[in-house]
Each structure stands twice: as structure tokens, then as C-alpha cells.
Amino acid sequence: MSHPSDPPSAPRALVAAAAGDVPDDATAELQRLRAILATMSCRGRPRAPCPPPRLPFDALPPIPTETRRALEIAVLESNDRYLDTFLEPHSFCPFSRGGRQRAQTLRLVHYADTADFAPFLARIHEAARDPSKLVIQVIVPMIEVSAEAWIRFCHEATAAGNEVLRAGVGGGHDVFAVAPLHPALRYTTTNPFALIPLFRRTPDPTIQWVRLDAIERLYAGRTGDTEYVDPDHVAAFLARPRRNPLFERIAQTNMKMAQRLGIPEVERTLRELARTAQERYARVLLDDAVRVVASPGRCPHRPAPASDTSPPQPALFERDGRWALARVSELEPRVPRRFVAAEVEVVAVRIGDTIHVLHGRCPHRNAPLTDAVVEEDRLVCPHHGWDFQLASGRSEGVPGASVARFREWTDDGLLWVDDAELRAWRTTQVPVFQPGDDVL
Ligand code: FES
Structure with a gap:
């Protein structure tokens, strides 16, 4: 200096x-x-x-x-x-x-x-x-x-x-x-x-x-x-x-x-x-974006993206401690789909032959992750830009942030997740957001 x-x-x-x-x-x-x-x-x-x-x-x-x-x-x-x-x-x-x-x-x-x-x-x-x-x-x-x-x-x-x-x-x-x-x-x-x-x-x-x-x-x-x-x-x-x-x-x-x-x-x-x-x-800018989106019309530089208001699809059935979420053939590549199994909302994303299953809500402001865009190997929430690696659930852009990543299997043409894992995860969660919270 x-x-x-x-x-x-x-x-x-x-x-x-x-x-x-x-x-x-x-x-x-x-x-x-x-x-x-x-x-x-x-x-x-x-x-x-x-x-x-x-x-x-x-x-x-x-x-x-x-x-x-x-x-x-x-x-x-x-x-x-x-x-x-x-x-x-x-x-x-x-x-x-x-x-x-x-x-x-x-x-x-x-x-x-x-x-x-x-x-x-x-x-x-x-x-x-x-x-x-x-x-x-x-x-x-x-x-x-x-x-x-x-x-x-x-x-x-x-x-x-x-x-x-x-x-x-x-x-x-x-x-x-x-x-x-x-x-x-x-x-x-x-x-x-x-x-x-x-x-x-x-x-x-x-x-x-x-x-x-x-x-x-x-x-x-x-x-x-x-x-x-x-x-x-x-x-x-x-x-x-x-x-x-x-x-x-x-x-x-x-x-x-x-x-x-x-x-x-x-x-x-x-x-x-x-x-x-x-x-x-x-x-600092992210917090500004949250304020702007939470107060529509206050600032014109960032319009709020639309959000998926449809309920998650119930899993097909449970068998031997596993939930069948969907037929693999019905999962469009790179299009996030939400399901609910063992009272846990999850999002499934198919990329080639691999399917990733993560918790279905953005930890930032609870947006459904069916709103997210699949960019290369990550999900990017459009509301304030938080990103999550599909393979790990961890965010690179927001250090310390992550969504849960669950194990999954495919057989008989179905996508499966583990009931015990979902239940165990649910019991460890302290709910931050309540259903119906207007958080976006
Ligand atoms: S809700 Fe803010 S980044 Fe997802």
C-alpha cells in the first residue's frame, strides 16, 4: 500500500x-x-x-x-x-x-x-x-x-x-x-x-x-x-x-x-x-432481492418469478419399507417433479440414466423446487438464485446452505426411496415454514 x-x-x-x-x-x-x-x-x-x-x-x-x-x-x-x-x-x-x-x-x-x-x-x-x-x-x-x-x-x-x-x-x-x-x-x-x-x-x-x-x-x-x-x-x-x-x-x-x-x-x-x-x-444484494420480491411493486428491477402452486403428487405405493414414487418412463429429463412419501415432500430430477431425489423445498424461503431450473449438475431456485448440487444437495453459491439428498433406486421400471430414511430425516427437522406461509 x-x-x-x-x-x-x-x-x-x-x-x-x-x-x-x-x-x-x-x-x-x-x-x-x-x-x-x-x-x-x-x-x-x-x-x-x-x-x-x-x-x-x-x-x-x-x-x-x-x-x-x-x-x-x-x-x-x-x-x-x-x-x-x-x-x-x-x-x-x-x-x-x-x-x-x-x-x-x-x-x-x-x-x-x-x-x-x-x-x-x-x-x-x-x-x-x-x-x-x-x-x-x-x-x-x-x-x-x-x-x-x-x-x-x-x-x-x-x-x-x-x-x-x-x-x-x-x-x-x-x-x-x-x-x-x-x-x-x-x-x-x-x-x-x-x-x-x-x-x-x-x-x-x-x-x-x-x-x-x-x-x-x-x-x-x-x-x-x-x-x-x-x-x-x-x-x-x-x-x-x-x-x-x-x-x-x-x-x-x-x-x-x-x-x-x-x-x-x-x-x-x-x-x-x-x-x-x-x-x-x-x-446484501440477496437480502435486497428478498425484500423486493416480498413487497411487489416496490422496486421494478426484479420481477418475482411465478411459483408452482400445485400440490406434490402422492407416491404410488409402499412395499417392504420402500416407497415407489413414479414410473421412471414418466420422468421427463431435466424437469423437476415433486412427490410426497412418508409425509416428506421430495423433488426428483432425471439426468440421463441417473435420478436424483432431494427435499422438495428451497431452504431459503420454502419455494417448491419444481420452480427450479436444472443448470448442468445443479438445481437453481429462480426466486433468489440459491443453487444446489444434485449429487450432494450442497450449495456452492451460498456457503453452508443445502437441501437433503435421499437415496433412491430404480427397479421394475419404478423410482424408489427408503421409508426409514425419510422418517428419520423428518424427525430431525425443526419446521421453519408452515404450510401456506407466504414466503416468496
Ligand atoms: S426461495 Fe429464495 S432462493 Fe429459493
Whole structure:
């Protein structure tokens, strides 16, 4: 993670070039450096106006205000987990905890339901107005964007924001430096700087702006190995004694800490934080869908699917502790059918020569699983999207959720289930839903 540990960046190679063999023809070389510097984003230097950046992701669907608030809380809590369990305990960013305690860090959650850049511009304006906020993070959850596209966008957005700010609160200067944060930033272990992106793997894509004047205060009196150097002062720069710069020490310490923890383990921890965050957001949206379906007409973005109101078909007969549910030939492939045997409602699904028998009601809101769609090897309830593996009854999309899966046989052209198993299962169930409950 960058934070104020990042100095204002200028290509190291540029200074390295100056630090290397200064050619005999020093004037020509200095002219070359001047030409390069003229194209760089230095404070106070006039530049061509930046075009407004294009968003590198699709806009998210609209959601109700209360869902947006619930999502915002979930996003901030996920970010807290990243800070509390990873970044701060290992001091990967030595400025993070103090910045939070002194209220110098501002975190904003942006639900990107528009493909418009204007909200980002509004955020950077809002941030610039309060000089007590030194670090501003705009967290953009649930968008699909590659790390590379996100990095590009963060730089373009910051350039566009600084351009406007220069004319106002910046008084002719850029106000912010940027550090893009993203759960899939690429890193290598070749040196401490190449490892930095690993620590910036936040659960959600995030733009982190750091006030340049804060960075300058932090680095006042300290030297770094990357600095803005006027070509006229290159000789003096080269003559200055080198000290070990702060950000270099931080990068080295972080690398040692990551090696001690095990870099694969650090990566696994961060991946897990991102995964649990996404699961949490899915639940927030799922709860919203439940509210919407339970209150028809409240929100137009999700119409309630129709539900099967017919009663389950009684089993054909019982013999030797087994129930014959149906003739196999009457089971249409991939079409769920409900039956009742030993007072248990079950759903049967035939796929090729295999028939699966599961409990007939969705554990989420008791929808009959004849409403469900067979997708590959699972049943998907259309009401709020819970899915169940036909072979096990377990859900992959909703961890911990499942429906009971019962044994079955086919012989004499009939589908059979075990009476004792159904009865035993029934006695262990605490009924959550009553017949006639309007739960959808
Ligand atoms: S009733 Fe909600 S997912 Fe099935």
C-alpha cells in the first residue's frame, strides 16, 4: 500500500541517466533531459488539458437506497478487516493506523451505477476541500475490471482531477498523487519495490489519493533516490551525499516481513479477504432481492418469478419399507417433479440414466423446487438464485446452505426411496415454514 511512504514519482531512470556517465557533450545531454522533463507532470508546469477518462468497467444495476447503505457498511467492514488483520498488525503501511486515529484518512464508497466520470470528479473535489484529510480512498465495489485497466483509470482520473483543482484550491499546483489499489495487482519478488503491489491488494478496487503537500511535509529534509531535479542543478544533486531514504527502508522492511510470513501465505490471506468480501456483498444484494420480491411493486428491477402452486403428487405405493414414487418412463429429463412419501415432500430430477431425489423445498424461503431450473449438475431456485448440487444437495453459491439428498433406486421400471430414511430425516427437522406461509 502506498500512503505517504510514496514520494512524488519521477522516472528513476531519468535521474539514473543523470547519475551515470555524464557525457563530454554535457550540454546536449542536459537539453535532452530538459526535453523529457517538459513532457512530465511536474508541479506548476503548464500541460495540455486531459480528456475525461472513460470508465473501464460496466455500470452496475441500480439498487434501492437502503441496499446501497447496507452495501456501503459491508464494504467498509471488509476494508476494516484488511486493515485490522493484515495491513496494520504487520505494519505494512506504517502510516495507516495513525492516519485513521488522527482522522486524516477519508474512505468513500462509490457504487458505480453510472458509466459517467462525473461522480469521480465530484469525489476528488470533495476530498480537496478538506485539507485535514491527507489520504482519500474511493472504494468501488462489485465492478469487473482488470488490475491493469484499473491502474490506467486511476492515473487518468487523478490527472483529470488535478487539472481542475489546479485552477482552484491547488493554486496552480497538483493537489493529489495516486496509488491504485486492486485485489489482483501483479507483483514480483525480485526486489522490495516490485513486491509493493502485493500489499496493495485490497478487497475492492480503490483509488487512493494522497495530498502532495502532505508527502512533501513528510519528506522535508529527507532525500530519496527519486526526485525532481532541474537539469541546471544536476551537478549539485550528484554531489549531495546519499542517505538511505525512508520509503526504501519501508519497502525493505515489508519484504522481510512478507518473507517471514511466507509470500504464498500473504497472497492466500489477501485472496481470502477479497473472496469473503464478495460473498458478503452477494448476501446484501440477496437480502435486497428478498425484500423486493416480498413487497411487489416496490422496486421494478426484479420481477418475482411465478411459483408452482400445485400440490406434490402422492407416491404410488409402499412395499417392504420402500416407497415407489413414479414410473421412471414418466420422468421427463431435466424437469423437476415433486412427490410426497412418508409425509416428506421430495423433488426428483432425471439426468440421463441417473435420478436424483432431494427435499422438495428451497431452504431459503420454502419455494417448491419444481420452480427450479436444472443448470448442468445443479438445481437453481429462480426466486433468489440459491443453487444446489444434485449429487450432494450442497450449495456452492451460498456457503453452508443445502437441501437433503435421499437415496433412491430404480427397479421394475419404478423410482424408489427408503421409508426409514425419510422418517428419520423428518424427525430431525425443526419446521421453519408452515404450510401456506407466504414466503416468496
Ligand atoms: S426461495 Fe429464495 S432462493 Fe429459493
